[in-house]
Amino acid sequence: MEKYTLEYYQESADYISERITERPKIAIILGSALGGVADRVEYKITISYKDIPNMLQSTAPAHKGEYVFGKIGQQPVMIASGRFHHYEGYSYEQLAGPIRIMKLLGIETLIVTNAAGAVNLDYKVGDIMLIEDHIKLNGHSPMRGPNIDELGPRFFDCTHIYKPELLALARSRANALNLNDILQQGVYYFCPGPNFETPAEIRAIRILGGDAVGMSTVTETLTAAHCGIDVLGLSMITNMAAGVTSDLLSGQDVIDTGKKTAGIAADFICDIVKHLGGGGKAYSEGHAPQEFS
Numbered sequence: 001m002e003k004y005t006l007e008y009y010q011e012s013a014d015y016i017s018e019r020i021t022e023r024p025k026i027a028i029i030l031g032s033a034l035g036g037v038a039d040r041v042e043y044k045i046t047i048s049y050k051d052i053p054n055m056l057q058s059t060a061p062a063h064k065g066e067y068v069f070g071k072i073g074q075q076p077v078m079i080a081s082g083r084f085h086h087y088e089g090y091s092y093e094q095l096a097g098p099i100r101i102m103k104l105l106g107i108e109t110l111i112v113t114n115a116a117g118a119v120n121l122d123y124k125v126g127d128i129m130l131i132e133d134h135i136k137l138n139g140h141s142p143m144r145g146p147n148i149d150e151l152g153p154r155f156f157d158c159t160h161i162y163k164p165e166l167l168a169l170a171r172s173r174a175n176a177l178n179l180n181d182i183l184q185q186g187v188y189y190f191c192p193g194p195n196f197e198t199p200a201e202i203r204a205i206r207i208l209g210g211d212a213v214g215m216s217t218v219t220e221t222l223t224a225a226h227c228g229i230d231v232l233g234l235s236m237i238t239n240m241a242a243g244v245t246s247d248l249l250s251g252q253d254v255i256d257t258g259k260k261t262a263g264i265a266a267d268f269i270c271d272i273v274k275h276l277g278g279g280g281k282a283y284s285e286g287h288a289p290q291e292f293s
């Protein structure tokens with residue numbers, strides 16, 4: 001079969017749909033150290049990436065490599081426990097695959113999470129940043145190559161990639177959970193890694209308008225924007241970015257620090273999921289979140 005076509009992704013989606021009992025409309029991609037969200041899922045069905053035809057394989061540390069289907073509260077969810085990054089060797093085009101499979105499974109709302117370094121000097125380690133927008137000036141688009149018209153148009157809008165209504169819902173839930181001390185809202189700047197950035201790069205990113213920096217997420221959100229999936233993005237601030245303090249950066253420190261705040265983040269994410277509307281849509285009237293009963 002020709003790679004990266006609708007049929008190619010459909011084969012993966014069919015394999016998954018034959019193994020699940022209910023089709024969720026909400027998906028969550030777990031970043032480094034956020035595995036705890038999957039532990040909060042009930043009635044679990046787990047599908048290993050290894051068994052899915054045409055699927056990418058997780059190689060990054062602290063990324064498991066499986067989908068977990070089940071329920072958070074009353075909401076059916078699909079959780080990607082383990083994501084894919086350009087630094088693993090995947091092309092930007094390949095990184096579109098998992099999101100397209102979600103689309104074919106019927107996902108309407110995607111919550112993306114990641115670990116990120118703080119560029120904004122008002123942020124502190126342990127903060128959670130709601131992603132309001134992103135900057136990706138390097139590398140090309142995951143939508144490069146033949147367009148799949150059934151999924152979305154060749155040229156597509158990116159004005160509201162991070163759905164304002166979902167941001168409003170997240171802010172109101174943070175308020176209800178007394179998380180305002182650690183809640184930030186800002187711009188995620190994509191650096192492909194696997195190296196951490198240099199201090200000069202971080203100073204440049206600050207001038208360009210980045211508040212946090214990380215190595216994931218934007219290929220997923222661009223693919224979601226193309227095929228009409230709404231996105232909410234959350235960055236766990238695991239470190240101050242390079243040069244902000246005299247500390248050197250290490251991947252292990254990022255994971256260890258992430259684990260310390262992962263419980264709060266996981267509770268926050270599950271609470272947001274419970275307050276999304278039944279169809280996964282957070283909004284029917286104005287910005288008011290629907291209660292899901």
Ligand code: HPA
Pocket residue numbers: 115116117118191196197213214215238239240241242249254
């Ligand atoms: N830079 C890039 N990616 C990251 C960082 C960082 O400082 N922290 C966690 N992921």
